[in-house]
Amino acid sequence: MNQTAAFRTETDSLGAVEIPALAAWSVQTQRAIDNFPITGVPISQYPELIAALAMVKKACALANSGLGVLSAARADAIVAVCDEIIAGRHHNQFAVDVMQGGAGTSTNMNANEVIANLGLLKLGHRYGDYAELHPNDHVNRSQSTNDVYPTAIRLAVLARTVPLIEAMQQLVSAFHAKGEEFTGIMKVGRTQLQDAVPMPLGAEFRGFANTINEDIQRLADLSALLTEVNLGGTAIGTGINAPEAFRELAVTHLREISGEPLVSAADLIEASSDLGAFVMFSSTLKRIAIKLSKICNDLRLMASGPRAGLGEIILPAVQAGSSIMPGKVNPVIPEVVNQVCFQAIGNDLTVTMAAEAGQFQLNAMEPVIIHKVMETMGSLTQAMDVLRSRCVQGIIADEARCAALLEGSLVHVTALVPVIGYEAATKLAKFAQAHGFSLRQAAGGALPEALAAQVMENLAGE
Structure with a gap:
């Protein structure tokens, strides 16, 4: 693999794929980039999601190491890369479209491949030397997209x-x-x-x-x-x-x-x-x-x-x-x-x-x-x-303006209902509206003298 060229070639069970030489992702991520040009929104647009994926991968690496199914050197490399991602580095390497088929597999593999390749550099190897640190066998050890992705999106x-x-x-x-x-x-x-x-x-x-x-x-x-x-x-x-104790230990680390x-x-x-x-x-x-x-x-x-x-x-x-x-x-x-x-x-x-x-x-x-x-x-x-x-x-x-609208309205009529009754208040309001009068102006023409006096008395403070 010539990493001085513009592209490098990697293969999977479906065949060879060309990948930008400086990209930390690998075959499955590149296939997803090609397969899902849907929204133009890469998962890196949601930095919380990228950090969450790294947290999950870190927790799983620590659990696997603690249970003896992942070597300390490999776990340390994974953890170191995850810490950098959590701190905000390498997010541009998370390039798959947020909208994708596969229940999030492309997102999980994007994380696995990036962490593996960056981890390889820390171990003194080149991108793609997966015998030393593999996206599936090591970074994704004891995991599936179906528990990694739901956990990460919740975080x-x-x-x-x-x-x-x-x-x-x-x-x-x-x-x-x-x-x-x-x-x-x-x-x-x-x-x-x-x-x-x-x-x-x-x-x-x-x-x-x-x-x-x-x-x-x-x-x-x-x-x-x-x-x-x-x-x-x-x-x-x-x-x-997954080892029997993995579940409890991984969740404890993630917490x-x-x-x-x-x-x-x-x-x-x-x-x-x-x-x-x-x-x-x-x-x-x-x-x-x-x-x-x-x-x-x-x-x-x-x-x-x-x-x-x-x-x-x-x-x-x-x-x-x-x-x-x-x-x-x-x-x-x-x-x-x-x-x-x-x-x-x-x-x-x-x-x-x-x-x-x-x-x-x-x-x-x-x-x-x-x-x-x-x-x-x-x-x-x-x-x-x-x-x-x-x-x-x-x-x-x-x-x-508030005062003028209030003065020109008939809204005070509701407060008169306990004083003169609903029917008289209705008559007063309708008379005022029909003639363009205020309630004070309408009282004399719409109501008997006694009720009109009560209206005037109650409106005196308004």
Whole structure:
């Protein structure tokens, strides 16, 4: 093998394959690169997944070494490479498309081959000298894609949950701050886009904060479902080709390496095919997206105008809004967040269908599940950061507009029901609306003198 050439040739049972000479991957990775030019998104785009794969391989190498089925020299080489990958190195060598057939085999083999070849360099050998350190016989010892990949994708989601929760917490704080800032400003509360009753603008923003906040704990609780792993189950959960003590020892090492409270699944056969935890987790992401999108809808409506809409709040102007209409500024930040939320909702349907598509002892659709869950988490994290920093923190209340809309509305009529009764209040409201009067102006023409006096007395402080 001439490593000074542009390519090197390696072979497998299907024949010879040309591989870029400097690539640390081998035949199976190259075949996957050629077979799956699907999304253009390599698995390296999800660094949490690459680090998780390295953690699993490190834990397995330590377990195999401890059980005497892998030499200390080989284990040390594997561990050293894995530590470098966990630290963020070599991620460009993980080149297979995130969307792939084979239930994640291409991803697992990409990891096996890269770790083997980089380990060979540490042992003083060249790429491809697999008699010294083999992707399958040594790096993948006591393992199968069917326990490595499900374990790694769970670790990847757990890692990506941390910045998502932080983004949620910061957005909650921003909404709470605006709630306090707007506490003394009264406005028209609305139901079904119709005037309802008076409310403080600050209470509306505190409501936004609380609707996001209540899902933080829910997301943390559901993350616990992902700490149950099937590592050690190998192909279908029976543990074939793994030493008897491997399962417990590998999970113990992985728990220490990852810092996550991992436990071995009680039923490895069930755990090898069941993706219910991802369904529930994805459903919670959808719930967050739905609520976030509704908030953005409200912000856009409240800021509509500037003169012919509600105009209760003013969103920060971050860019010109039109190529033809001078001075127009659009609510582009809430708009882009809406779109992220739509994507999250669609991704959840993909996860649902993929989880349903499992057959017997394996679900071959795991790659699209991790792709869509990680995509949703990343987009929601970024969207909430952008919404907070480029929109919410800069919102200004138009107090005069809020007061004018409140004064011109009939929403105070609800407070009169206990005083004059529902029927009289209805008559008053309809008379005021028909004649364009305020409630005070309508009282004399719509109600008997005694009731009109009660109306005036109760509205005196409004």
